[in-house]
Amino acid sequence: MKPDISNKILVVDDEENIRWLFSKALEKTGYTVHTVANAEAALEKLQHHDYLLIFTDIFMEGMSGLDLLQKIKEQRRDSYVVIMTAQDTMNNTIEAMRQGAYDYISKPFDLDDIFQLIERVKKSAEALPPVVDTASVAEDFSVGAIIGKSKKMQDIFKTIGKAARTPLPVLITGESGTGKEMVARALHFYSNRANEPFIFINCAAISRDLLESELFGHEKGAFTGAVETKSGKFELAHRGTLVLDEIGDMELALQAKILRVLQNKEFYRVGGKAVIQVDVRVVAATNQNLQDLMTHNRFRQDLYHRLNVIHIHLPPLRERVDDIALLADFFLKKFSGDLAQGPAHLSPEVQQILKNYSWPGNIRELENLIKRTLVLAGRGPIFPEHLPPELIQTAGSNPAVSWEHNLDPLVSDFLNKNREQADGNLYDLLIEAVEKNLFEQMLAQLKGNQVATAKALGINRNTLKRKIDAMDIEPKKKKMDVLKPPSRPHPL
Ligand SMILES: Nc1ncnc2c1ncn2[C@@H]1O[C@H](COP(=O)(O)OP(=O)(O)OP(=O)(O)O)[C@@H](O)[C@H]1O
Numbered sequence: 001m002k003p004d005i006s007n008k009i010l011v012v013d014d015e016e017n018i019r020w021l022f023s024k025a026l027e028k029t030g031y032t033v034h035t036v037a038n039a040e041a042a043l044e045k046l047q048h049h050d051y052l053l054i055f056t057d058i059f060m061e062g063m064s065g066l067d068l069l070q071k072i073k074e075q076r077r078d079s080y081v082v083i084m085t086a087q088d089t090m091n092n093t094i095e096a097m098r099q100g101a102y103d104y105i106s107k108p109f110d111l112d113d114i115f116q117l118i119e120r121v122k123k124s125a126e127a128l129p130p131v132v133d134t135a136s137v138a139e140d141f142s143v144g145a146i147i148g149k150s151k152k153m154q155d156i157f158k159t160i161g162k163a164a165r166t167p168l169p170v171l172i173t174g175e176s177g178t179g180k181e182m183v184a185r186a187l188h189f190y191s192n193r194a195n196e197p198f199i200f201i202n203c204a205a206i207s208r209d210l211l212e213s214e215l216f217g218h219e220k221g222a223f224t225g226a227v228e229t230k231s232g233k234f235e236l237a238h239r240g241t242l243v244l245d246e247i248g249d250m251e252l253a254l255q256a257k258i259l260r261v262l263q264n265k266e267f268y269r270v271g272g273k274a275v276i277q278v279d280v281r282v283v284a285a286t287n288q289n290l291q292d293l294m295t296h297n298r299f300r301q302d303l304y305h306r307l308n309v310i311h312i313h314l315p316p317l318r319e320r321v322d323d324i325a326l327l328a329d330f331f332l333k334k335f336s337g338d339l340a341q342g343p344a345h346l347s348p349e350v351q352q353i354l355k356n357y358s359w360p361g362n363i364r365e366l367e368n369l370i371k372r373t374l375v376l377a378g379r380g381p382i383f384p385e386h387l388p389p390e391l392i393q394t395a396g397s398n399p400a401v402s403w404e405h406n407l408d409p410l411v412s413d414f415l416n417k418n419r420e421q422a423d424g425n426l427y428d429l430l431i432e433a434v435e436k437n438l439f440e441q442m443l444a445q446l447k448g449n450q451v452a453t454a455k456a457l458g459i460n461r462n463t464l465k466r467k468i469d470a471m472d473i474e475p476k477k478k479k480m481d482v483l484k485p486p487s488r489p490h491p492l
């Protein structure tokens with residue numbers, strides 16, 4: 001009989017705290033937890049024990065967590081391994097998922113998430129374990145670094161890692177400039193087709209008449225101008241990946257032909273009689289809303305369902321506010337190098353403006369902005385005057401930014417100015433200042449009416465009165481404009 005492993009968990013981490021945390025939390029709820037400080041010791045344990053789930057750190061002395069994952073998967077394909085790390089880069093996440101990790105979690109984590117994860121594993125372990133193809137991949141990844149620490153981007157890295165192991169079609173959607181092409185490239189370079197062709201075609205950039213022969217090729221004499229036989233993109237992409245970019249712009253008749261290739265893996269060249277068979281992984285991308293196109297009968301439902309087997313939606317930049325500073329920093333480093341100048345940095349006001357802007361052109365717009373400001377600012381810090389005036393005027397247009405975000409620079413400014421002098425009373429100083437401001441503004445809005453102000457704020461009327469006297473408060477005349485940058489002229 002198989003031993004019951006439903007409550008045995010192995011934790012591999014060189015940090016004692018983490019090992020202690022897992023043991024303490026999980027043993028309380030009835031799990032048996034084994035902990036080891038390195039991958040070698042984990043392999044030793046695995047010789048004598050079976051586990052429901054293995055948690056491993058990536059960076060440890062000796063063998064890394066990713067190598068451990070690979071070794072475990074070579075011996076026991078159906079093991080559940082969860083990778084944990086504080087350095088959650090795109091490469092680690094994709095690589096871990098590609099090698100068959102069950103999940104990937106960033107430190108610090110929430111214990112509730114760990115409990116949920118274990119429950120999920122228990123459910124999956126009851127069902128049949130998936131068979132994973134651990135094919136080898138090219139060492140030389142010529143894919144650019146996709147930057148992103150937001151949860152949405154981390155989930156996308158996971159999907160890329162999982163999708164890379166299969167030949168299934170992928171549909172990538174997202175506004176212009178959100179990184180669809182980058183993701184399409186990553187899907188290829190992390191797949192077991194990485195050494196085979198990667199062919200990219202922009203369906204919107206080629207005239208309708210030519211697109212069919214570009215995709216499927218043509219026989220000599222098939223039409224005027226077809227002076228010789230030519231292979232199309234599907235043939236060129238044989239064994240590799242074909243990206244159909246801007247598929248939403250393709251006309252219906254051609255959509256039907258694409259559907260046929262996806263179904264039967266075969267097609268005819270334009271004017272050809274011989275069936276051509278291909279093994280191509282199709283990745284389609286579009287910035288159009290395919291649901292809308294289908295409602296207007298401009299996109300085939302059946303093709304949509306064929307393509308939508310794996311769907312990756314890239315969120316607009318304004319919805320991943322946490323990534324804005326990270327990306328800006330990445331582009332600053334990248335282009336400072338190009339300009340042969342030392343790395344520049346963003347002033348706090350500029351950081352704030354960038355966070356508050358709505359980025360209709362997404363990451364491409366941010367990338368171009370950084371390029372342009374670097375030319376203007378040179379080595380020095382980038383100030384609001386280096387930004388285009390339109391951007392400053394529309395800053396504050398990002399609905400995803402909460403007002404709390406605006407507190408960051410204010411509190412940081414307060415700390416910088418008061419840290420030295422304040423004598424252990426920073427808390428009181430700041431809270432009093434905020435309280436005073438709140439009373440002043442509310443009183444101003446309610447025309448000095450103290451009863452209404454106390455009611456609106458939900459505090460006792462006498463308390464308000466006491467505070468007004470103690471703090472010497474008067475209704476505020478002018479509204480504070482937190483975000484407005486200094487009105488220096490734009491140099492362009
Ligand atoms: N997460 C990211 N990290 C780093 N660079 C990125 C990221 N996303 C996009 N970029 C950069 O932004 C630019 C636009 O990306 P990409 O061409 O992949 O977008 P797209 O969604 O295909 O846009 P379009 O719909 O206009 O074709 C590229 O220069 C790319 O390198």
Ligand SMILES: [Mg+2]
Nearest residue numbers: 180181245285
């Ligand atoms: Mg694109």
